[in-house]
Amino acid sequence: MELALLLGFPVLGAALLGLTGAHRRAPEINAALSLATFLASCALTVQVIRHGNLLLGDEQFFIDPFNVFLVALTAFVGLTTALFSRPYMRVELEHGRLTPGRLRLYHSMYQLFMFTMLLALTTNNMGLMWVAMEGATLSTVLLVTLYRTPESLEAGWKYFILCGVGIAQALFGTILLYVAAEKALGAQGVTALLWTHLDAVKTQLEPTVLALAFVFLLIGYGTKVGLVPLHSWLPDAHAEGPTPISAVLSGLLLNVALYAVVRSKVLVEGSLHSRLPSVLLMGFGLVSVVLASLLLWRQRDIKRLFAYSSIEHMGIATFAFGMGGPIANFAALLHMTVHSLTKSSIFFTAGHASQKAGTQVMEHIRGLITLSPTVGWGLMLGSLAILGVPPFGVFTSEFLILTTAMREQPWATPILLAALAVAFAGIFSKVQPMVFGETNGRRLPHAPALLPVFAHLAIVLMLGLYIPPYLAHWYRAAAHLIGGG
Amino acid sequence: MTHLPLGQQLLDTCAALLLLLSFAMLSQRRVVTLVNLYAVQGAVLAAATLLLAWRTGEEHLYVSAALTLVLKVAFLPWLLHRLIRRLGVYWDTEPLLKVSGTMLVGLVIVVFAFSLAQPITRLASTDTRSAIGIAVSVVLLAFLMMITRRKAMSQVVGFLSMENGVFFGAMSASYGMPMVVELGVALDVLVAVLVLGVFFFQIRERFDSLDLHHLETLKERD
Numbered sequence: 117m118e119l120a121l122l123l124g125f126p127v128l129g130a131a132l133l134g135l136t137g138a139h140r141r142a143p144e145i146n147a148a149l150s151l152a153t154f155l156a157s158c159a160l161t162v163q164v165i166r167h168g169n170l171l172l173g174d175e176q177f178f179i180d181p182f183n184v185f186l187v188a189l190t191a192f193v194g195l196t197t198a199l200f201s202r203p204y205m206r207v208e209l210e211h212g213r214l215t216p217g218r219l220r221l222y223h224s225m226y227q228l229f230m231f232t233m234l235l236a237l238t239t240n241n242m243g244l245m246w247v248a249m250e251g252a253t254l255s256t257v258l259l260v261t262l263y264r265t266p267e268s269l270e271a272g273w274k275y276f277i278l279c280g281v282g283i284a285q286a287l288f289g290t291i292l293l294y295v296a297a298e299k300a301l302g303a304q305g306v307t308a309l310l311w312t313h314l315d316a317v318k319t320q321l322e323p324t325v326l327a328l329a330f331v332f333l334l335i336g337y338g339t340k341v342g343l344v345p346l347h348s349w350l351p352d353a354h355a356e357g358p359t360p361i362s363a364v365l366s367g368l369l370l371n372v373a374l375y376a377v378v379r380s381k382v383l384v385e386g387s388l389h390s391r392l393p394s395v396l397l398m399g400f401g402l403v404s405v406v407l408a409s410l411l412l413w414r415q416r417d418i419k420r421l422f423a424y425s426s427i428e429h430m431g432i433a434t435f436a437f438g439m440g441g442p443i444a445n446f447a448a449l450l451h452m453t454v455h456s457l458t459k460s461s462i463f464f465t466a467g468h469a470s471q472k473a474g475t476q477v478m479e480h481i482r483g484l485i486t487l488s489p490t491v492g493w494g495l496m497l498g499s500l501a502i503l504g505v506p507p508f509g510v511f512t513s514e515f516l517i518l519t520t521a522m523r524e525q526p527w528a529t530p531i532l533l534a535a536l537a538v539a540f541a542g543i544f545s546k547v548q549p550m551v552f553g554e555t556n557g558r559r560l561p562h563a564p565a566l567l568p569v570f571a572h573l574a575i576v577l578m579l580g581l582y583i584p585p586y587l588a589h590w591y592r593a594a595a596h597l598i599g600g601g
Numbered sequence: 602m603t604h605l606p607l608g609q610q611l612l613d614t615c616a617a618l619l620l621l622l623s624f625a626m627l628s629q630r631r632v633v634t635l636v637n638l639y640a641v642q643g644a645v646l647a648a649a650t651l652l653l654a655w656r657t658g659e660e661h662l663y664v665s666a667a668l669t670l671v672l673k674v675a676f677l678p679w680l681l682h683r684l685i686r687r688l689g690v691y692w693d694t695e696p697l698l699k700v701s702g703t704m705l706v707g708l709v710i711v712v713f714a715f716s717l718a719q720p721i722t723r724l725a726s727t728d729t730r731s732a733i734g735i736a737v738s739v740v741l742l743a744f745l746m747m748i749t750r751r752k753a754m755s756q757v758v759g760f761l762s763m764e765n766g767v768f769f770g771a772m773s774a775s776y777g778m779p780m781v782v783e784l785g786v787a788l789d790v791l792v793a794v795l796v797l798g799v800f801f802f803q804i805r806e807r808f809d810s811l812d813l814h815h816l817e818t819l820k821e822r823d
């Protein structure tokens with residue numbers, strides 16, 4: 117029931133917002149539907165906490181602590197982004213960057229995007245997960261090109277082709293998984309792609325084929341996670357699309373793609389008895405962290421800067437999942453949560469800042485603290501949080517990852533530390549003048565509504581100081597499920 | 602010498618035809634012909650699916666053959682032809698690599714694909730497993746085509762041909778995927794082409810051309 121509501125609201129929303137046209141109240145409807153979806157996700161979470169894992173809809177859906185926490189996170193950020201986009205997109209409309217028709221497309225696709233992500237998270241069928249991941253790309257391609265500028269078209273094309281090719285590799289990997297599963301499960305065509313069934317027989321799956329399948333799945337879904345060297349669509353799509361879309365791409369889509377990678381890893385590791393999946397994840401993760409932190413320095417566009425920072429943080433989480441074991445998995449899950457909350461709040465403030473300045477070029481954004489203290493402090497606190505300054509939650513997760521690395525993979529620790537330091541200097545040196553620099557602009561008459569930003573940052577702060585016991589229990593259960601190490 | 606049953610021989614012929622068509626696409630610069638070749642590839646794929654359905658008696662393969670016929674032989678080529686006419690893109694520019702060079706790279710790719718497919722071939726229990734190597738070749742050749750072409754339309758045909766290869770791989774390795782997945786994939790392909798149609802008009806509206814040269818400014822700014 118909760119699941120039907122969870123998936124039903126976004127579909128209903130997409131149809132409703134697509135059909136009613138450029139309704140004056142469309143942004144409010146969008147927010148209301150996102151709220152409904154969020155409430156449904158809360159109900160589902162309560163269900164899982166009370167009754168444990170759920171298998172629903174003819175075993176096609178499977179909810180365990182690992183995905184239910186991502187479902188709740190996705191629905192929550194979906195809600196706050198809808199709240200943020202309400203005034204933001206209205207201003208874009210007034211500035212003439214959008215037409216009412218495009219705004220209608222935006223709202224409808226926003227809901228569809230939420231649906232595909234929730235479907236990818238909740239489905240038990242590896243094939244359906246693929247379909248949903250591809251759907252997530254398709255629903256956002258036209259949103260990246262929403263402004264129809266030459267740059268946004270280029271970004272959209274790159275996004276479409278790179279993720280399309282990537283996802284085709286993932287389909288091939290899924291097929292290989294299916295071949296191996298049919299062999300192990302006998303002739304059970306329909307159930308052979310169900311994750312729970314695969315998980316039950318994972319020790320009997322043919323290792324060579326599974327290793328090959330994992331490589332294809334990692335390349336496919338890894339393209340969406342933005343792992344270097346498959347990342348080149350990511351900064352473009354983040355920078356050229358409207359800000360709410362940057363926030364959900366960075367905060368949610370990357371998480372869901374990483375979720376797909378981790379689900380595959382659990383299966384492959386069970387069959388393989390070798391370190392191959394771990395080594396691949398650690399390798400890709402480390403390369404992403406290092407390269408992204410270096411590339412940060414060359415950015416001039418504020419949204420591109422934080423897009424590279426997303427690559428860096430996804431790299432950290434991927435590395436941690438690669439190390440495996442209860443603590444690293446726990447830290448990686450926490451890192452996914454705090455990164456998603458912090459990064460979307462940064463995009464909210466960056467969006468406001470560039471909307472006020474009329475440009476995304478950082479050299480022209482100056483003195484936010486005088487123009488609007490809320491935006492200035494929001495950006496400063498968000499940047500400090502994402503850079504891992506205590507007491508924010510990112511510090512906790514990075515600290516856990518680094519200490520585990522020191523014990524498990526000592527060689528990687530100096531590389532990680534150096535990359536984090538480089539990223540710190542890179543981002544801080546660019547954010548500081550934007551917030552405190554000289555400006556001759558006048559203070560804005562109204563403070564922008566940045567409730568979502570401070571709500572996100574408050575949660576991140578709380579997670580840094582105190583993780584409520586039920587939440588910790590939940591993370592631990594999920595970390596245990598992922599295993600490895 | 603062992604004699605293979607007729608159905609098996611026909612299936613192998615289909616597989617060989619698919620590979621041949623992939624090479625033909627790789628060398629073709631006329632966009633209209635490219636789309637026609639894609640339609641023929643779809644038709645061969647549908648024929649192979651039908652043959653397989655008849656030989657194995659798997660009912661869902663009939664549905665999947667019908668789906669292929671409707672979507673990949675009729676609808677998508679029709680849509681692409683319409684797009685070509687409305688946008689007036691008939692020729693691709695000289696590819697980044699000369700045709701002869703591309704063909705040589707293609708040959709190497711086929712050898713590589715067969716060696717890659719070996720562990721899968723050993724595992725699969727279907728009697729079409731010898732075709733898995735061909736499926737992997739089709740995927741990789743389509744990939745090569747996407748890399749070497751400049752025009753958006755040729756890249757899209759490459760993308761669709763890649764999907765054909767993956768589909769053929771699923772068929773020869775395990776007699777297709779579960780129905781719900783196959784339907785989902787077909788839906789995604791359909792939506793992808795529709796989105797692309799919209800997208801092409803946006804690109805043309807901006808640049809008056811579908812040459813991807815225009816789409817390289819972000820790289821330089823990086």
